[in-house]
Amino acid sequence: MQIVGVTTQHEVYVASKTHKFRMNEMLVIEDDSLYQPKGEVVETFSYNRYIPMGFDKGIADDQVLKTLEQIGYDIGSDDIHLAKARLFEEAIQPIQTGAQVRHPHFEEIQHLLVKAQPEDGLILGEVKSTDFISETLPSPLTGLLSIHDHHGLREQNGVPFIFDIRSMQQYPHIGVFGGSGSGKSFGLRVMLEELMKLHIPSLVFDPHFEMNFAAQTEGIEGRSYEQNYTVVQIGKDVGVDFSALTTRDVERLLAAAGSLTESMINVIQSIHKRKDSYQSFSDRIAHLAEALEMGKQKVEGFLHDGGMTREEMERYQLFKRLLDQYGSLPLASVKGIQWRVHRLHQAGLFQQNIRAIEEGMYAGKLVVVQGAVWLLQVFSSYVIGALYGKRRAYRDAKLQHMQGEFFPPFLVVTDEAHNFAPKGFDAPAKSVLKEIAQEGRKYGVFLIFATQRPTLLDETITAQLNTKFVFRTVRGTDIQTIKEETDLTAEEGKRLPYLRSGDAFVSSAIMGRTMAIRIRMAHSTSPHTLNPFDELEQMNAKGVDELISVLDEHLPFAEMDIMTLLPHLNTAAKKSWDVQAWKKELERLSEDGYIKKEKTPFATMYTRS
Structure with missing residues (x-):
């Protein structure tokens, strides 16, 4: 391999008769006067006499051709492989044309590839086109992972990519971008496995119900993560302690259940009281709505007339007090707040607390929170704010040399991040996530945001993501955003x-x-890995097997017997079909070969196949 064509301080062209260059391949230029500069292939090209074409475009220009001929290449008959390589560090002068080029030893480029030891970092994958270096890899960096490639599963044969998690203190937050089917969610799963390996407390919001690590990948001797994570569902295992909410918190929660008008916000600010329980707040709203519907005049009329029971008297006295205090509030806005509070209660949001999450964080576990997207948006606002507040209070107390209750540093991880921190409009958790993006580093709280649409993610947060994993992306606007941010x-x-x-x-x-x-390759698999068409086939086969087992008790029988057998068939098969429906199903089963249909002079008979 040799340097050819016009060179600069930061780009060179490399040619070879035998070696086909690969993208991202690393090369060392044997130029001692420049301390053997190193570079990476960014563009490749091959030419032979069977593919005549003009050289006025691409990397094989006239200057490169002339150099090739001068150093002994036969343009007319040789296969010529060319590459454009970009130097990692700008040279003080242009590279000498004709200089020899070779592949590096690991020691020569170790500082470019490995920033952390396997036991201290996240082993996420393999650096591409580094198999030329594998022979010089030290033993601690070999045999760390498996890769799914063109020919199936294979062992590591290149340099492992180890993300230095400790450096996040200086360069915080991670973004994972990629379109549907790009491997983005798979890459996020691998990151979470590595976080569990290091026992780093992490809070994961899972809108797709797929972050379960119980099922292990076939063919890989991976570790079990059963003791390293816990899955909780909103309304079932965790929820919001309503009495701990401030008026501002209540506004955020109800805004997520449905957008709030200025009038509705005024209702919340007027009615909510400190330490309100869900019951006391919802009762006050319900009573006020009923009182406003009746009107002050009617309520006072009932009180003036008398003749009521004690309970009725107390009820109308309550209505009067509410009307005296809140009578200027519009009924429609009060009803709107009542509906939103009821919706969140029906979803189970106010029936639990976040103790299970806090215990998981203290234990260094990965805590996966599952629920519908809108419910996750509501809950995330509360739980992230609460945990971040605990961590911040501890750190602030420590800086002031005061005794504070310890709360561990942690990561907030979410897929579909643009739903939690959208660009251009507000969302329940957006303000606290922006605060963490800008100041979380000081308190040891970090973000890992995954999204298919980086263009829709809040720009303040995107700018703070110091590390970005970019998978296949097709949309031009998203590619443009990625270019601007990387x-x-x-x-x-x-x-x-x-x-x-x-x-x-x-x-x-x-x-x-x-x-x-x-x-x-991940050590665990997603519960959504079954192809939906395979699932459909399995269910159809299961349905046929169940029908055959029901029919088998009565075969053979004649078509005229279906009316007699109808109650037994429907009960056993758990159906509510009529005679015609059973005839159609028997016809289909006979056509598919599961049973036999025979026409005799006396009747049509169904028998075992």
């Missing part, structure tokens, strides 16, 4: 729509440059 080159941007599932660019201030990696 150091991806124009060539890498063009490759984004064509990345294989599981391949990603990592743009990180921690690494100091963009790296191409392939995510390792």
